[in-house]
Amino acid sequence: MPRSPRKSSVKSGKVAKVAKPKSAKRPPRRKPPIKLYYWPTPNGWKISIMLEECGLPYVVRPIDISKGEQFSPHFLAISPNNRIPAIVDPDGPGGRPIAVFESGAILQYLGRKTGKFYPREERARVAVDEWLFWQMGGLGPMAGQANHFRNYAPEKVAYGITRYTNEVNRLFGVMNTQLAVREFLAGRYSIADMACVGWVRLAERMEQDLAQFPHLKRWFEAIRARPAVKRAFAIRVEAASAVDMHDPKVRAILFGQTAR
Numbered sequence: 001m002p003r004s005p006r007k008s009s010v011k012s013g014k015v016a017k018v019a020k021p022k023s024a025k026r027p028p029r030r031k032p033p034i035k036l037y038y039w040p041t042p043n044g045w046k047i048s049i050m051l052e053e054c055g056l057p058y059v060v061r062p063i064d065i066s067k068g069e070q071f072s073p074h075f076l077a078i079s080p081n082n083r084i085p086a087i088v089d090p091d092g093p094g095g096r097p098i099a100v101f102e103s104g105a106i107l108q109y110l111g112r113k114t115g116k117f118y119p120r121e122e123r124a125r126v127a128v129d130e131w132l133f134w135q136m137g138g139l140g141p142m143a144g145q146a147n148h149f150r151n152y153a154p155e156k157v158a159y160g161i162t163r164y165t166n167e168v169n170r171l172f173g174v175m176n177t178q179l180a181v182r183e184f185l186a187g188r189y190s191i192a193d194m195a196c197v198g199w200v201r202l203a204e205r206m207e208q209d210l211a212q213f214p215h216l217k218r219w220f221e222a223i224r225a226r227p228a229v230k231r232a233f234a235i236r237v238e239a240a241s242a243v244d245m246h247d248p249k250v251r252a253i254l255f256g257q258t259a260r
């Protein structure tokens with residue numbers, strides 16, 4: 001039973017101050033939402049999907065990578081690799097703010113924070129980590145290069161196109177084989193699936209036909225139909241739709257980077 005406040009003795013007709021009951025304390029102030037530094041790309045989608053799946057309040061802060069906003073001192077202080085995505089969580093460990101860059105690290109952080117889509121049990125967690133790191137070190141970089149050589153390189157370099165397109169094809173095959181025996185990459189739906197789905201969404205840009213990978217296709221359709229994923233894919237950034245990848249200024253920013 002909650003303790004009732006004790007009235008101390010009454011002097012000169014006044015009621016002395018009494019301790020406020022715990023329940024009368026002001027509720028803790030709501031923390032502001034997580035800031036998601038974002039551009040609509042497969043790496044950006046990973047985090048908007050996770051935030052939506054977890055029901056975490058967040059605000060989108062577009063970083064226009066075609067205009068070089070990823071090099072602003074403010075953003076570099078959060079993401080020193082000048083890449084999206086990044087987050088700032090005002091309610092980080094110890095209730096203090098934390099900034100996190102690298103999509104894999106952000107997914108793991110949000111998974112640990114919420115206890116969702118990133119199991120605690122060690123064997124299940126290792127399985128998620130395996131597929132998450134497989135995405136970060138394999139599917140992401142290879143698909144990125146395939147997309148670059150196929151769609152953005154100023155000249156058609158046959159060797160680069162074949163090398164990276166084949167590699168994406170091989171990696172799609174690896175997922176297809178795994179998904180023949182598992183509903184999701186690590187068994188249950190997890191941050192590993194969220195990391196991969198954006199690249200499968202862009203299959204056509206990398207000359208991949210999902211009909212060749214029936215289990216991957218089943219998985220992709222199941223994930224794409226999730227309400228949270230639909231909401232994440234529906235986030236519109238007007239400026240992103242207007243980017244002209246043939247514009248020499250845009251190309252110089254994105255494709256001419258060296259050490260600064």
Ligand SMILES: N[C@@H](CCC(=O)N[C@@H](CS)C(=O)NCC(=O)O)C(=O)O
Pocket residue numbers: 039041042043044065070082083084085101102103104253254
């Ligand atoms: N390993 C990074 C890769 C992130 C990445 O490549 N982001 C791209 C968009 S998908 C970017 O910010 N590009 C900006 C640039 O090239 O300057 C991660 O997973 O977070």
